[in-house]
Amino acid sequence: MPVLPHAQHAAPRSPIRGPALPIGVAVTAIGVLLSIGSLPSASSDAVPMPEPVAVLQVPTVQVGATTAADPCADPTVQEAVADGDDVATIAGFGGGRAFRDAVVAGNAPCVSLTDPARLWVVVNKSLPLDPPEYEPSDLASVPLQMTTPSGRVRTEVAAAVGAMADAAVEAGVGRIGANNGYRSYGLQVSTYDSHVRAQGQQGADAGSARPGHSEHQTGLAIDVVACGSGCGGLDGFGGTAQSDWVAAHAWEYGFIVRYEQVGTPVTGYAPEPWHLRYVGVDLAAAYHDGGYHTLEEFFGLPAAPDYGH
Known part of the structure; x- marks a missing residue:
């Protein structure tokens, strides 16, 4: 049975506005915006309000988190998956909640929900074991x-x-x-x-x-x-x-x-x-x-x- 295509079942995500910027570039850009100067007070009738300034879309980054787009690209995760270490794999994603969120979002191509050897395998009336006569070794x-x-x-x-x-x-x-x-x-x-x-x-x-x-x-x-x-x-x-x-x-x-x-x-x-x-x-x-x-x-x-x- 092929690896379950998670993207087909993924919850819809908000569209990304523009490419994600490296942290250093994002911080620099924010500083430039802030250095333009304070906008005139809204209570002043003498000075006209300037045109709205476009807000820079800065990606949210968690300290210690794996690559947001594909946690499976992290070498630590790759090693854990190859070793069959499910606990280390989940930890490499950033914990249980982050693991679940990545799977649902379709951002976990190294995770198969139909692999019977894994802790996260899903077996139900539409997802049979593959192979049907699977037997755990431990x-x-x-x-x-x-x-x-x-x-x-x-x-x-x-x-x-x-x-x-x-x-x-x-x-x-x-x-x-x-x-x-x-x-x-x-x-x-x-x-x-x-x-x-x-x-x-x-x-x-x-x-x-x-x-x-x-x-x-x-x-x-x-x-x-x-x-x-x-x-x-x-x-x-x-x-x-x-x-x-x-x-x-x-x-x-x-x-x-x-x-x-x-x-x-x-x-x-x-x-x-x-x-x-x-x-x-x-x-x-x-x-x-x-x-x-x-x-x-x-x-x-x-x-x-x-x-x-």
Whole structure:
């Protein structure tokens, strides 16, 4: 599948008036304008007002920011991308918010939202995994009580969910366990087929991803459950103290609640308060602070409530 053409989904930008000037030239030009002299007072009737002076358009520049037009031109970003270091790549853009803004504006040609190896990959009903049978290379055991045999996720996800569960216990909200982590393409085939047999095609598509369209296959998704003397099921997670705490604090550990009720028209999935998607601390903070409810909205992508076939 080709790299997603972000420019097609970019938010409209204000037109640029004239070429951007180097900082030194811009500052000099401003000084020239200011040195012309004070304009006559508007209250004086004796001196006619001069013709308006054109205002110099000076580009906004952030100290320490990468090249505004193309952060991917920065050598630090290029090295991070080549090394597969997603955290360093996002930092090279200037943080989670700047990374998101550059992607949405179409100013990040080195970023592919369809690369399944990246933290920022978007998998939905219109964006399947490429290749369909993708398997992450760095899987580790989930350090929580499991209720299914699917107890692996990517290494950094395992560390993050373990830290989150420990924090929940310290906060007094109870233990968190896990139901599902990584699921292979083959396992997703049987999982989806079981939903079709039980609920029909339409019901299955509202609650289970078709093979090749599942976030679980990336190793970046995990379904969590509430545990007491034992662990409950997925349907019993919503409304628990653990669920409320996760909704409020998961972002601090790099997770977002991927399928919220408000996002159903965009994702095409029924609410799943248990389904957490790891995007890393920087992007999760930008997602939370920006008040987003779907990755599609976050990255300026179109809604994907239905499959294309």
